[in-house]
Amino acid sequence: MIQLENIKGNFKRDKALNAEHPIRVLIVKEASGLLCMNSGDYVLSPGRVFFIPEEGIIRLEGEVISAYWLSFSSLLYSEFLLQHRDVQSRNLFMALSFKDLNSMQAQKAFSLLEQLKREIIAKRDISYLAQYLSLLLGFSAVLNAELMDLSVDELQQVLRFRAILEQYFKIERSTEFYASGMGMSSRKLNSFLKKAFAKNLPDLLFARLIREAEELLIHTDYSMSMIAEILGFEQANSFTSSFKRSKGVSAVEFRKIN
Template sequence: MIQLEDIKGRFKRDKAIHAEYPIRVLIIKEASGLLCMNSGDYVLAPGRVFFIPEEGIIRLEGEITSAYWLSFSTLLYSEFLLQHTDAQSRNLFMTLSFKDLNSMQAKKAFSLLEQLKREILAKRDVSYLAQYLSLLLGFSAVLNAELMDLSVDELQQVLRFRAILEQYFKTERSTEFYAAGMGMSSRRLNAFLKKAFTKNLPDLLFARLIREAEELLIHTDYSVSMIAEILGFEQSNSFASSFKRSKGVSAIEFRKTY
């Protein structure tokens, strides 16, 4: 579902670069030359991150001293799309695009990639890798402005929080629970979430619950009351009013629309 490898050497454009999975990212650490596609040739600049569409054939020309070649399945990519619903994020891989990271941003991205390699080797579960990939793409594409000023350790804390939230959002609501999971006091956790997400824990929990409700309404035949129970609402009326307040339409109307 995901493959990450270091690439280096001298390349000629007469040979296409193979990828194990359809969605691909090339992250340049040090190189000179060109990335060649039907749409044109693009300079292999240090700190440049290429987001490559599924249908494009990639050829390189020049010398790569150090770069990362990342490919992954649409299943892993779906978590990124669920977390990033704006047009810029959804169009990230529609045509070839790239972002240029400054030296500090690039250093953080390389650290995240090295850690991702270790996570892949450790055979972490799919949900964790999907969370990691979403964080990496959001950072590398400069889609989450609040992430850019975080240290590598703080970015790892963001990943840890997302993993805990993903596992327990249906059953746990208290700040104390998530603070304990993060090894922080409740006060420190709130301060960290505000810095990393510009939101507090109740807002993040609510957004995750509503996102899950949307998925259940679209992809299952569960009744509204059953969905409320799955998501840990004590009363279906509470869920129904919360959903309508968030989406502007009732859960039933939302289901009919999709």
């Protein structure tokens, strides 16, 4: 479902880059030359991140001293789309696009990639890798402005929090629980979440619950009572009122229009 390799060497455009999975990213550390597609040729600049659509043959021409070639499945990509619902995110892989990271941002991206490689080798579970990939794409595409100022250690803490949230958001609501999982005091956790997400824990929990509710409403025929129970609401009325307050339409109306 995901493959990450370091590539280097001299490349000629008569040979295409192979990828195990359909969605591809090339992150350039040091290179000179071109990335070649039918749509045109693009300079291989240090710190440039290419987001490559499913269709299209990729060829390189020039010398690559160090770069990362990442490919992954649509299943892993779906977690990124669930967390990033804006137009820019949805269009990221519609056609070839790229972002240029400054030297500090690029170093952070390279550190994340090396850690991701270790996680892949360690055969971490799919949900964890999906969270890691979503964090990496959000950072390298500069979609989350608040992430850009975080250190590598803080980015790893973001990943840890997301993993804990993903596992327990349906059943745990207390700040103390998540603070314990993060190895922080409640006060330090709240301060960190404000810095990393510009939100507090209740807001993050609520947003995750509503996102899950949307998925259940669209992809299942569960009753409102059943969805409320799955998401840990004590009563169906509490769920439906919370959903309408968040989305502006009732859960029933949301299901009909989606």
